[in-house]
Amino acid sequence: MKSTVDDGKPGSAWRLLLGHARPYRRTLLVAAVISCVGGLAGLAQPLAAKAVIDALSANEPVLTPIILLTGLVVGAAVIAAIGTYLLERAAEGVVLVARRGLVHRLLRLPVAEFDRLKPGDLLSRVTSDTTLLRTAATSTIVEAANGTLMILGTIVLMALLDPVLLGVTLAVILVTVVLTGSVVPRIGRASERAQQAVGEMGAVLERALGAFRTVKASGAEERENAVLDQAADRAWRQGVSVAVWSSMVGILARLSVHVSFLAVLGVGGARVADGTLPLSALIAFLLYVFYMITPIAALVNAASDLQAGLAAVRRTRQVHILPTEPAAQGAPATVTATGPASVAFHSVSFGYPGNRESVLTDISFQTPPGGMTAFVGPSGAGKSTIFALLERFYEPAAGSILLDGRDVRDWPLAELRAAIGYVEQDAPVLAATLRDNLRLAAPHASDEDIHDVIVRTRLDDLLPRLPDGLDTMLGHRGLTLSGGQRQRIAIARALLRRPRLLLLDEATSQLDAVNEHQLRQVVAELARSTTVLVAAHRLSTVTSADRILVLDAGRLRANGTHTHLISTDALYRQLAATQLLTTQPQP
Numbered sequence: 001m002k003s004t005v006d007d008g009k010p011g012s013a014w015r016l017l018l019g020h021a022r023p024y025r026r027t028l029l030v031a032a033v034i035s036c037v038g039g040l041a042g043l044a045q046p047l048a049a050k051a052v053i054d055a056l057s058a059n060e061p062v063l064t065p066i067i068l069l070t071g072l073v074v075g076a077a078v079i080a081a082i083g084t085y086l087l088e089r090a091a092e093g094v095v096l097v098a099r100r101g102l103v104h105r106l107l108r109l110p111v112a113e114f115d116r117l118k119p120g121d122l123l124s125r126v127t128s129d130t131t132l133l134r135t136a137a138t139s140t141i142v143e144a145a146n147g148t149l150m151i152l153g154t155i156v157l158m159a160l161l162d163p164v165l166l167g168v169t170l171a172v173i174l175v176t177v178v179l180t181g182s183v184v185p186r187i188g189r190a191s192e193r194a195q196q197a198v199g200e201m202g203a204v205l206e207r208a209l210g211a212f213r214t215v216k217a218s219g220a221e222e223r224e225n226a227v228l229d230q231a232a233d234r235a236w237r238q239g240v241s242v243a244v245w246s247s248m249v250g251i252l253a254r255l256s257v258h259v260s261f262l263a264v265l266g267v268g269g270a271r272v273a274d275g276t277l278p279l280s281a282l283i284a285f286l287l288y289v290f291y292m293i294t295p296i297a298a299l300v301n302a303a304s305d306l307q308a309g310l311a312a313v314r315r316t317r318q319v320h321i322l323p324t325e326p327a328a329q330g331a332p333a334t335v336t337a338t339g340p341a342s343v344a345f346h347s348v349s350f351g352y353p354g355n356r357e358s359v360l361t362d363i364s365f366q367t368p369p370g371g372m373t374a375f376v377g378p379s380g381a382g383k384s385t386i387f388a389l390l391e392r393f394y395e396p397a398a399g400s401i402l403l404d405g406r407d408v409r410d411w412p413l414a415e416l417r418a419a420i421g422y423v424e425q426d427a428p429v430l431a432a433t434l435r436d437n438l439r440l441a442a443p444h445a446s447d448e449d450i451h452d453v454i455v456r457t458r459l460d461d462l463l464p465r466l467p468d469g470l471d472t473m474l475g476h477r478g479l480t481l482s483g484g485q486r487q488r489i490a491i492a493r494a495l496l497r498r499p500r501l502l503l504l505d506e507a508t509s510q511l512d513a514v515n516e517h518q519l520r521q522v523v524a525e526l527a528r529s530t531t532v533l534v535a536a537h538r539l540s541t542v543t544s545a546d547r548i549l550v551l552d553a554g555r556l557r558a559n560g561t562h563t564h565l566i567s568t569d570a571l572y573r574q575l576a577a578t579q580l581l582t583t584q585p586q587p
């Protein structure tokens, strides 16, 4: 995915990161105050210990100083725990909101957009990048704010002690800040490249695991392993690069304190020698120089973490600027009309995005409400593409598509899809129970409805063999089922939606002869109450269709019944001959 997020403005990633923190600003403020109070309680502990020792040596009552000391110790621990809890809670909140936002966006991507993306990379943005946001948008911001505050406080106290020595200290710190400023962006760039490599790894892994059996059967484990290794290696190298630059910044911070100390000692020593500065002021000043070590170290850490967070925010932002389907803004689907819907294509031409070749050229046809229309033609002729256009997964380059006399572009997208039952070519079974799989398209379907479609799709022979009936978990992508069973589940799922238009893409190709015959009867029965469009390879499944459209290389070349086409269309005759059909319609 191209990095187009910064919009050229360096501040935009910062704004986005702060945007993630904004909902938790109160919690973060409280956590910052708590951490200051905890720090003060810590600072007061030596004084309380001193009071206990003083009381002991002076033979005075020690109860009060001991209570005070205990109070400070316990109080500091409790306060620190509350601060940590608040920060961690806010951090989890940041991750939750970021993940929800990304998931919401991803599920609303247009199909055309999804085609060009890598699911594994998207997955890493939802899981890994959001985790990097976690600390950057919460504790790091608090740490940076506290560190800055402490440094400013020390500078004020230093100014009160001796402005000249302060000038010396600030000059050294300034040089360090300039040097650090040139290193920090490198941490950011390396972090972003490391995350990109993690994303690539996700994509390769998704590819290998998604085709697990094929990878094994092809003996390609080692080759896939090598590709994964390379991506992991790239992530490792960038991680090492982050480590190198981060330690450079650490060295600079340490050097700045030490050089400040020496410079203050030199200049201050000379001033003590010529009597312009009391020795006690020089000692106090030097102590303050050392007090700055902790906040400077905190700022250095924060700078590294923030760079990783900014890189992550840029990657998550890349998802947020992807287009979404209009359904994202629309109301939930409400089916207003019922009964079979008519379909019409008027001079539709279409080519897949990024592909200059036209896949459909000047396609025009009409189907009345109800009945079965079949699309036949050689592989790659464009049959599935017609269905994809009806579902509005893509927009045609020219022409118009009407469902029920209304242009599909004028239908609210959710309503359009609610009217259509779609069984895609390799309809997936999700890793969920059989019931949830069936209800995917009709979440409110009753158990009677479910049993009805199970009988109609001949799934009733499968059901008794499942250990928990409808509540049996079906494995990842339905791999625990046979191909035919997966197809019948997909058909049952589409039927449960009570569609006005049913699109069956090769839906019967994996059924045995008996089941296919039964299902053909189901489809024929269905064609009486709904409009059925079938994309078929096997003519045997569609010879009894009310009309058959013959597609060849994206053009509609003939249209008619089986008997008509056998006598008029050479391609159809050839298809029929190669599929060993008689010229008689099948029962």
Ligand SMILES: Nc1ncnc2c1ncn2[C@@H]1O[C@H](COP(=O)(O)OP(=O)(O)OP(=O)(O)O)[C@@H](O)[C@H]1O
Binding pocket: 115, 352, 353, 355, 359, 377, 378, 379, 380, 381, 382, 383, 384, 385, 386, 425, 535, 537
């Ligand atoms: N998402 C896509 N992006 C780019 N090209 C695609 C995409 N899907 C299909 N195509 C191309 O569009 C053409 C038509 O494909 P389509 O799937 O519609 O054919 P089909 O007639 O259904 O074929 P089959 O019977 O083999 O399923 C093919 O050349 C195919 O390579």
